[in-house]
Amino acid sequence: MKLRPLHDRILVKRLEEEQVTKGGIIIPDSAKEKPIKGEVVAAGPGKVAEDGKQIPMGVKTGDKVIFNKYAGTEIKIEGEELLIMREDDILAVIEA
Structure with missing residues (x-):
């Protein structure tokens, strides 16, 4: 199934956090929080301003992001867990 977000929405796949701390402690699944990092799978065309002009998205497919x-x-979708969110929920793009 192919999914195309509308307006200023994006489709994000969560990136898994490490299961072992720097000190070597293994974190059990019950103690882990959901990751706040993800990869943009798809992005809409952008928000439409009040004057009718389209504002382009600040993220694109493949960007790694941090979100609320x-x-x-x-x-x-097809056994894969994804998030649909607005561009406003993105806090930063991770640049390597």
Whole structure:
């Protein structure tokens, strides 16, 4: 199934956090928080301003991002868990 977000929405796949701390302590699944890092899978065309002009998105497919902890709506497509969120929920783009 192919999914195309509308307006200023993006589709994000969560990136898994490390399961072992720097000190070598293994973190059990029950103690882990959901990751706030993800990769943009798809992005809409952008927000439409009040004057009718389209404002382009600040992120693109493939960008690695940090987003709000409780951002977006979780969906499951073909067994894969994804998030749909607004561009406003993105806090930063990770540049390597």
